[in-house]
Amino acid sequence: MRTNILAGITTIMLLLCCTLPAAASDYTLGIFGNANEDETIDMQDVEYTEHIILGLNEQTQFADAMYDNRINMQDVTQTELIIFAKEKELTFIDAADNTATVKMPIERIVILNTDFAEAIAVLDERDKVVGVAHSMVEYARFFPELSAKTDIGDWSTPDIEAILACNPDTVCAYANWPDTGKLDDKMPDGINIVRLDFYKAETLREEMIKLGYLLNKRERTDEYITWHDRYIDAINDKVSEIPDDEKVTVFIDSGGGKTFGRKAYSTGTGMHDLCTCAGGVNIAEGYVEKYADVETEWILEQDPDVIIGLSYKGGYETNDDILMKVHYDDILALPGFANVAAVQNERVHIISNAFAFAPHYPASLAMMAKWLYPERFDDLDPEAIHQEYIDTFIGIDFDVSEQGVFEYPPEK
16 A cells, blocks of 8 residues: 555656756755755656666665665665655764754743844744854844844854753754764753754755755745746856956955964855955955954955955944944054055955844855945846745745944945
8 A cells, every 4th residue: 555655646746847847956965865966856866766776777875765775675765755845853964074963842941142043034944943143142133033032042042951952853953063072962862963053055955955954944935036046046147257457456354363463264264255255355255264363464465355344243233334334444444454455445344243144144155246346247136035035934024224233334
């Protein structure tokens, strides 16, 4: 009887697959069950796994849906369960490039950072959240529901007792923060630790798809991916047309260095990704890595076309841009900077950390692209993209043209 039922299901799903457009992708969705290694799990993966068992297809990493180092009919069954959101466990590659197996379904969530919180808000699963890091308690405008959840302490050193008091089945964190000694090693068995970042350009899209599977919100995820791709693809197309010798040079500033000069963002940071995806050439690439102090004399020698400052002020929770202006004025007042091309041509911009990253990324990339290439992107409206995102996916009463501070100086 089971064989007949599965055969019927297989036929129906294959017909459905034939009527749906295939999603173009240059990555493999890292969920075990994705046997044919595209960006979704569907009945084509069932067929592919069956063909592996019959010796007709080569074995792939993610065909091992049960994650038990063997391919058999249990993997076929597990893949079918994933397709119909009936699986009891799901194994995937997390943001730290580790294999993680979580118990399903996920019903009670503690979130340790705002980027993950925004992703959950996009998928409209805020009701499942039972505890949040203290930083989210201060986000009453942007997270009106989540900010009222139980405060479990600092995002990087959470209060384990407070987390356990929430009786969660899942704790959501960045790939690297808190480190395992402050979280994983202190949690009892049976509680899922899900580590996804949602702030890196190259992984955001796949992480949203993974979260859609983890929370069984695939239709909602598809809506977001369609919106995301519409703007990202359009920006990428224009950036790809810019000759290398016409690309602008950029210094990405995070304020005064701890020991000397200024702190720069380079490779391995979200700001570097944002800059390069917008077609900029980060002058710190190859000079330092990640977040590092650089000499002001070196910046003067590089004479960047554009300077972008990342400010931890501004964002959704204030309408006052004074502290972002302080950062802006600080850059302009640096010794010798009056002669830097970016200052002379009024191409110094400050972006709020609260806006630079997270699932609203197409809006922040649009802003960056317009800063770097105003003539090429004269038809781009970052503010309209941002508002569309708020209205469609966050669902709060918030007018980005009247509320919040996301850039300085304001767009003229």
